[in-house]
Amino acid sequence: MAEITVTTFADARDCYRNRDLRQALYDAGEVIMSDVVVNLHGAEHRDRRRLENRLFRRDTFTLYEQDLFPPIIESTLAPYLAEGKAELVTLGHQLMMNLAALTAGVDRPQGTPEETFRLYDYLTTFIEGATLAHYTGDKEAKAAEVLAALEAFDAEFLAPGMARRRELLEQHEAEELTADDLPKDVLMVLMHNQDRLELTHETIRREIAFYLLAGAHTSATAFNRVVHNIFGWLAEHPEDEHRVRDDRLFVQRCTHETIRLQPSSPTGMRWAQADARLSSGVAIAQGDRVTLDLLAVNRDPSVFGDDATEFNPDRELADGVAPWGLSFGQGMHACIGQDLAAGVTFMDGDDPNAHLFGLVPVAVQTLFDHGCRPDPDDPPEMDASTTRPYFARYPVVFDSPAPQLPS
Numbered sequence: 454m455a456e457i458t459v460t461t462f463a464d465a466r467d468c469y470r471n472r473d474l475r476q477a478l479y480d481a482g483e484v485i486m487s488d489v490v491v492n493l494h495g496a497e498h499r500d501r502r503r504l505e506n507r508l509f510r511r512d513t514f515t516l517y518e519q520d521l522f523p524p525i526i527e528s529t530l531a532p533y534l535a536e537g538k539a540e541l542v543t544l545g546h547q548l549m550m551n552l553a554a555l556t557a558g559v560d561r562p563q564g565t566p567e568e569t570f571r572l573y574d575y576l577t578t579f580i581e582g583a584t585l586a587h588y589t590g591d592k593e594a595k596a597a598e599v600l601a602a603l604e605a606f607d608a609e610f611l612a613p614g615m616a617r618r619r620e621l622l623e624q625h626e627a628e629e630l631t632a633d634d635l636p637k638d639v640l641m642v643l644m645h646n647q648d649r650l651e652l653t654h655e656t657i658r659r660e661i662a663f664y665l666l667a668g669a670h671t672s673a674t675a676f677n678r679v680v681h682n683i684f685g686w687l688a689e690h691p692e693d694e695h696r697v698r699d700d701r702l703f704v705q706r707c708t709h710e711t712i713r714l715q716p717s718s719p720t721g722m723r724w725a726q727a728d729a730r731l732s733s734g735v736a737i738a739q740g741d742r743v744t745l746d747l748l749a750v751n752r753d754p755s756v757f758g759d760d761a762t763e764f765n766p767d768r769e770l771a772d773g774v775a776p777w778g779l780s781f782g783q784g785m786h787a788c789i790g791q792d793l794a795a796g797v798t799f800m801d802g803d804d805p806n807a808h809l810f811g812l813v814p815v816a817v818q819t820l821f822d823h824g825c826r827p828d829p830d831d832p833p834e835m836d837a838s839t840t841r842p843y844f845a846r847y848p849v850v851f852d853s854p855a856p857q858l859p860s
């Protein structure tokens with residue numbers, strides 16, 4: 454068995470599209486990931502994905518972005534705006550977890566901050582569970598801890614949410630509710646089709662936990678980095694200050710450029726189930742493991758130009774090249790939440806009112822609408838506990854006063 458690392462855009466695209474290459478990134482994270490969509494292969498993956506694709510459609514994204522997300526963004530931000538400052542790492546995770554919970558179908562019956570913190574604790578444990586391969590301590594003990602967290606999450610959040618949806622399904626079967634009246638979330642879609650795909654309760658539990666972490670962690674990481682990169686860009690291009698307020702496509706372009714340069718999941722990994730040859734000539738033998746180095750792939754100068762390592766939201770790209778590079782993957786496992794997270798690219802002639810900006814750009818825009826800038830007295834700090842470039846703290850202040858809440 455050989456370890457092969459792919460660093461060019463063309464090779465990585467070929468790998469993502471090759472059906473003989475099977476997911477390898479989560480081998481040690483079975484307790485959460487054993488049969489979740491990103492870890493399935495072949496027909497099993499196709500059937501699960503087809504089902505979930507029914508939810509992840511343009512009309513659902515529009516509903517989320519225009520109707521369901523804005524009040525969550527406002528209410529998550531409100532206490533920080535009232536204080537005139539925030540710490541972005543915490544704020545970003547809270548915000549994206551609240552949005553991911555809605556998408557996954559994790560109900561919040563109490564709606565209290567304590568409930569949010571408990572859900573956040575579960576989420577942190579699930580992330581550890583998914584990335585057990587990189588855990589340096591006692592893996593078995595950690596896996597047991599993750600399983601206990603899954604069971605507690607089930608009792609507190611999942612089971613009541615499933616009971617509510619079961620009642621709604623009964624009302625739907627009795628024709629008291631239309632399919633349109635059912636909640637638009639992953640849990641509802643899975644329960645509606647549970648018999649057809651023979652999904653066990655444990656499978657549904659893992660899938661919902663995975664959706665929570667897939668939606669929240671990636672988007673929160675991107676959120677923080679976009680804000681940081683915009684601050685950096687404005688420091689060097691003060692003439693662009695007005696764009697963060699007047700041009701919503703600018704913030705979206707900064708998001709795409711950030712996701713290209715700093716992919717939230719910096720590597721893809723696959724096992725070769727058969728021999729393969731990439732169009733560049735690279736030969737892969739059955740049993741080899743292939744790592745896709747997305748940091749290098751997304752800086753491939755033959756695709757993104759000689760200044761590919763730099764942040765430039767005004768970058769000109771050849772037709773057909775996505776501004777986020779391969780950060781959302783491609784092929785059968787391509788990110789199902791891509792349009793939800795980052796919107797779609799605006800084309801000449803598109804209707805700006807119908808445009809999908811994506812939840813990361815919308816959340817970042819909301820900060821800038823409130824005059825967000827770095828806290829001059831409290832500089833950001835990097836997270837020293839990991840070799841990956843995560844911020845540990847990122848203090849910001851808001852210049853514009855919080856809107857008056859109705860009494």
Ligand code: HEM
Nearest residue numbers: 490491667668671672675717780781782786788789790794
């Ligand atoms: C900036 C935000 C995000 C980034 C960078 C990102 C990145 C990715 C990548 C690279 C993959 C492919 C993994 C592979 O091929 O091995 C993926 C798959 C996936 N993502 Fe995302 N993601 C983001 C947001 C989201 C959101 C908001 C959701 C939830 C709605 C989501 C749900 C998923 C799911 C379910 C898959 C598996 C799809 C499949 O296997 O068919 N992601 N994501």
